[in-house]
Amino acid sequence: MAHAELITGIDIGTSIIRIAVGEVAPDTGELTIIGLAEGESRGVSRGTIRSIEEVVASIARVKTRAEKMVGAQLSSAVAAISGSHITAQESKGVIAVARADGEIREDDVERVLEAAQAVSVPSNYEIIHVLPRRFSIDNQTDIKDPIGMNGVRLEVEAQIIEGQSSHIKNLTKAITLTGFGIDDLVVAMLASAEATLSERQKDLGVAMINIGAATTSILVFEEGDIMLVKVLPVGASHVTNDIAIGLRTNIDTAEAIKVQYGSTLSALGRSTDEIQLSQIDEREEGSFSRKYLAEIIEARAEEIFSMVDKELRSIGRSGKLPAGVILSGAAASLPGLLEVAKRVFRLPAGVGVPLGINSAIEKISSPEYTTAVGLVMWGHANREPSGYPININGLKWFAVIAEQMKSIVRIFKS
Numbered sequence: 001m002a003h004a005e006l007i008t009g010i011d012i013g014t015s016i017i018r019i020a021v022g023e024v025a026p027d028t029g030e031l032t033i034i035g036l037a038e039g040e041s042r043g044v045s046r047g048t049i050r051s052i053e054e055v056v057a058s059i060a061r062v063k064t065r066a067e068k069m070v071g072a073q074l075s076s077a078v079a080a081i082s083g084s085h086i087t088a089q090e091s092k093g094v095i096a097v098a099r100a101d102g103e104i105r106e107d108d109v110e111r112v113l114e115a116a117q118a119v120s121v122p123s124n125y126e127i128i129h130v131l132p133r134r135f136s137i138d139n140q141t142d143i144k145d146p147i148g149m150n151g152v153r154l155e156v157e158a159q160i161i162e163g164q165s166s167h168i169k170n171l172t173k174a175i176t177l178t179g180f181g182i183d184d185l186v187v188a189m190l191a192s193a194e195a196t197l198s199e200r201q202k203d204l205g206v207a208m209i210n211i212g213a214a215t216t217s218i219l220v221f222e223e224g225d226i227m228l229v230k231v232l233p234v235g236a237s238h239v240t241n242d243i244a245i246g247l248r249t250n251i252d253t254a255e256a257i258k259v260q261y262g263s264t265l266s267a268l269g270r271s272t273d274e275i276q277l278s279q280i281d282e283r284e285e286g287s288f289s290r291k292y293l294a295e296i297i298e299a300r301a302e303e304i305f306s307m308v309d310k311e312l313r314s315i316g317r318s319g320k321l322p323a324g325v326i327l328s329g330a331a332a333s334l335p336g337l338l339e340v341a342k343r344v345f346r347l348p349a350g351v352g353v354p355l356g357i358n359s360a361i362e363k364i365s366s367p368e369y370t371t372a373v374g375l376v377m378w379g380h381a382n383r384e385p386s387g388y389p390i391n392i393n394g395l396k397w398f399a400v401i402a403e404q405m406k407s408i409v410r411i412f413k414s
């Protein structure tokens with residue numbers, strides 16, 4: 001019997017590495033998430049790799065967990081890339097349609113997207129995605145899908161998303177050193193959006209905000225197009241630091257306090273609860289009030305959201321996104337955070353969870369797995385009917401992986 005095809009997504013975060021595994025039904029092609037695994041992430045700071053060795057060991061641990069869960073070896077993965085080095089720019093490409101009868105084929109679209117990549121990318125940056133916004137054929141503008149139409153001149157307006165070459169190389173190296181091939185590299189928040197946002201939300205105007213440990217990523221859609229891609233170097237670990245300072249505890253205790261007792265003021269209500277620190281760590285003395293804890297958390301949450309709102313203002317969308325803001329990342333589970341988001345953004349707010357995906361795993365409906373699950377969905381959506389994921393970056397990744405294989409061989413030889 002032929003093995004069912006598996007698609008794996010790997011999200012290497014600052015604090016946690018998460019892997020999602022999807023199985024593609026051989027008869028229907030339908031995707032089911034059959035495995036979710038996570039483990040501590042070491043050697044990553046602010047979304048970028050600081051120690052290859054530590055990251056490789058961390059990935060290997062989570063990979064083994066995922067393999068046990070699904071009962072199969074995982075050979076390749078769609079990987080997320082994140083960090084404040086990720087930037088976006090607009091670009092245009094123009095080509096002459098190849099066929100004499102003027103019918104536009106897939107290879108014309110590939111060529112025009114390639115032409116759009118001829119932008120000036122800083123020397124230490126690489127293009128990660130070329131996302132078409134709209135096409136024009138001769139004088140007809142605003143075309144979403146030009147394949148099958150006729151014309152002489154095909155033009156595209158695209159969004160180019162770039163990342164720093166060194167980060168891309170370190171990430172691909174760490175992943176390949178654990179024995180994973182890389183099917184594709186996808187900007188983390190695009191993967192989150194793939195899993196959590198509906199086409200309707202993207203048309204109306206929506207901001208996806210992923211609050212990670214050390215980064216907060218923003219992705220804004222309107223009329224189906226990406227309006228803004230931004231990664232800010234602040235996140236939920238700043239809340240932990242504030243708690244450690246405010247309650248004079250060590251970082252680990254502060255982290256445990258945040259996850260166990262943390263909330264915002266509105267979620268706390270009139271509570272006058274006092275918590276003994278010894279309940280969290282027997283070596284700690286004293287107590288704290290949950291109200292004071294909520295004040296600390298709320299102040300930082302407001303600050304982070306205000307920084308995000310400033311980005312929305314820079315594109316004229318502050319208070320102006322009809323489908324509101326969707327929060328993801330593990331910190332999105334913090335009780336009362338949505339209320340703070342609604343107030344600061346003056347918009348509706350919700351927690352993002354994967355939409356329309358089959359799975360019997362309970363954890364799938366939580367905001368921290370949106371990136372890993374989104375990677376699997378991305379791999380599924382971009383795979384060739386015959387099997388494995390492809391994209392226009394495919395060849396480039398093949399070259400990168402070939403380069404990595406050479407360095408692995410060198411390591412083994414030395």
Ligand SMILES: Nc1ncnc2c1ncn2[C@@H]1O[C@H](COP(=O)(O)OP(=O)(O)OP(=O)(O)O)[C@@H](O)[C@H]1O
Pocket residue numbers: 012013014015016017041046047082211212213214215216235236237240255258259262328329330331332333334335368
């Ligand atoms: N239940 C919870 N309530 C509040 N905060 C939480 C909860 N669970 C986890 N967190 C916080 O979420 C943060 C981790 O989020 P996440 O796992 O999404 O980050 P990451 O992907 O590792 O980091 P990044 O995306 O910045 O690289 C930590 O700061 C953690 O304290």
Ligand SMILES: [Mg+2]
Pocket residue numbers: 012013014212213329371
């Ligand atoms: Mg993350």
